[in-house]
Amino acid sequence: MSRNEGRDRSAVSVIGLGQMGTRLAQAFLAAGYRTTVWNRTPAKADALAAQGADRASTVGEAVSAGPLVVVCLPDYDTVHDLLEPEGERLRGRVLANLSSGTPEAARRMAGQVTGHGAAYLDGAAMSGTRLVGHPDALFVFSGSPDAFATQQDVLASLGRSVHLGDDPALASLYDTALFGLAWGALAGFYHAVALVGAGGVDPTAFAAVAMSHMPFVTSLMADHARHIQDGRYPNDDGTVDVHAAAMDHLVHASRAEGIGAEVPELIKSLLERAAGTGHGEDGIASVVELITKGRRDVRAG
Ligand SMILES: NC(=O)c1ccc[n+]([C@@H]2O[C@H](COP(=O)([O-])OP(=O)(O)OC[C@H]3O[C@@H](n4cnc5c(N)ncnc54)[C@H](OP(=O)(O)O)[C@@H]3O)[C@@H](O)[C@H]2O)c1
Structure with a gap:
């Protein structure tokens, strides 16, 4: 049966x-x-x-x-x-x-x-x-x-x-948001694979180490969500200025290896613009204000 x-x-x-x-x-x-x-x-x-x-x-x-x-x-x-x-x-x-x-x-x-x-x-x-x-x-x-x-x-x-x-629209809203989240992570991964690959590292060997780094990254999401909710951005995980400088190193390292630097350049640009709007000493979750401001600008325009 x-x-x-x-x-x-x-x-x-x-x-x-x-x-x-x-x-x-x-x-x-x-x-x-x-x-x-x-x-x-x-x-x-x-x-x-x-x-x-x-x-x-x-x-x-x-x-x-x-x-x-x-x-x-x-x-x-x-x-x-x-x-x-x-x-x-x-x-x-x-x-x-x-x-x-x-x-x-x-x-x-x-x-x-x-x-x-x-x-x-x-x-x-x-x-x-x-x-x-x-x-x-x-x-x-x-x-x-x-x-x-x-x-x-x-x-x-x-x-x-x-x-x-x-609200029936929520599933679709999450779908698009999570798609962007996955692609943000994957774009970083593909860039990282290219960078370490230029140094002779095997992609699968790198992936094994990268995956063990992910629990730390996801733990930041819970903390940073709270910061965003409160509108206060403690800088325990480094300031926007410090991260912008580190991202600049990544851009230079990528160029030195002759690989594309579009992914770190995008993030560097976000960090530098956040610093330019007064968040240089704040925690990195403050970048969200810059992105949310885009929404306010569209609405006002
Ligand atoms: N595949 C994924 O990994 C994935 C992941 C998340 C979400 N989705 C979503 O799931 C949905 C389906 O994706 P899929 O990957 O299964 O697509 P797919 O393999 O291309 O299959 C499309 C299906 O739709 C049918 N279809 C297309 N036009 C039709 C029509 N005019 N009338 C009746 N049936 C029609 C096809 O029938 P025939 O067999 O007769 O062509 C087939 O069963 C999409 O909205 C996609 O975005 C897919």
């Missing part, structure tokens, strides 16, 4: 079986939930059907199969085009949308979905496809708290599923 047998209706339907949707469906199956799948190109459901998924022949059939509909398509317009004709079938169900988009699109979709009498959860997969189904995979959701509470156990099959609040 497959793990899916013995349950009389689908716990979850997955619409869109691209790279991400396939991993989502696999995670639900692995957690023992009866899973119905639909994809525009039906052949992409073959492997999942072999793993125990029920195959829906239409979008409507997938929507009707159970209480939770998970959709993972390229963008919100595609989701809208596919699901709008199924509005009546959505009534009373929970739609969890894991397609990427903007906060505005999330709010718009929440209005459309709730207008059909369904509950809406906007979501974002924050750990690529490789960790889906693993406890370390982070999924963020926002929108109906009741819907999240009802479906929390099923959504926990995907990894660490976190509800951010009832």
